[in-house]
Amino acid sequence: MALSKLVSYDGMTDLSIESYAYAYPDADNSHDAAWHRNWVGFHAPEHRITFDDIMLDSLLVAHYIPVFESFVAGDVQQVEFEPTEPYIRLTMTRRDGDGDEVDVRGHLEHPLGDEAEELDFEFGTSVANVEHFLKGLRDIAAEFPIRERESDL
Numbered sequence: 034m035a036l037s038k039l040v041s042y043d044g045m046t047d048l049s050i051e052s053y054a055y056a057y058p059d060a061d062n063s064h065d066a067a068w069h070r071n072w073v074g075f076h077a078p079e080h081r082i083t084f085d086d087i088m089l090d091s092l093l094v095a096h097y098i099p100v101f102e103s104f105v106a107g108d109v110q111q112v113e114f115e116p117t118e119p120y121i122r123l124t125m126t127r128r129d130g131d132g133d134e135v136d137v138r139g140h141l142e143h144p145l146g147d148e149a150e151e152l153d154f155e156f157g158t159s160v161a162n163v164e165h166f167l168k169g170l171r172d173i174a175a176e177f178p179i180r181e182r183e184s185d186l
Contacts, residue, residue, distance in 0.1 A: 035176040037169025039123070039137065041156040046077040048123070048139065050116075052094075052173045055180075056087040066180045067091040069173070073121070075141055077154060084143050088116050091179040094170055101167040105160055107131065125163060133159045 038049040049072075056068035067090040075082045093116060104112040104125065114123040120142040128134040135158045142149045 035169070035173040037166050037173060039158060039166040040162050041137075041158050042162075046154070046156040047075075048121075048141075049074040049076075050089065050121075050169075050173075052089055052177050055177060063179065063181055064090075064092075067093075069177055073143070075143075075152070075154070077156075080152065080154075082141065082143050082152070086144065088121075089173065090117075091174065091177050093117070094174045094177070095179060098167065098170050098174060101163065101170065105164045105167060125158075127160070133161065135160060135163055 034051060034053070036049060036051040038047055040047040051072040052069035053072060054070040055066065056070050057065045060066035060068075068087050069089045069091070070085070071088040072085050073083065073088065097114060100109075100112055101114075103109045104127075107127075107130070110130065111124065111126045114125075115121070120140070122140045124138045126136045126138075128136055137156050137158055139154045141152045141154070143152070144150075
């Protein structure tokens, strides 16, 4: 299971993204072949949202790994994570330059029948929890690497 999960300090809020299959296993080009099927879950005391959709791709995951590595290392004080539709945006900001506290602000658009429901949320977490999220991205990249297709050659 290739799962990236970000958890709040108190464990009461989390966002999980699991890649479990290539969306287009027979695609004839690298761009289409890169898309993943994803299970997404957002859990908070007042919300329990889960859905299954095509959201991440191998190229995007490869892009975000060094971005999060820079954040965890303290080289940058803020990072934004914005996969494609259904839309999720996470903005993680260190509360202080050298500390462990991270503020997370997020926006989630998720399918609800024929409509999309939108939710803004915030929670506090730690650099260690962001590092765990990064480990999940690395696991996704390892399980679903960028695939070269014959039409790309």
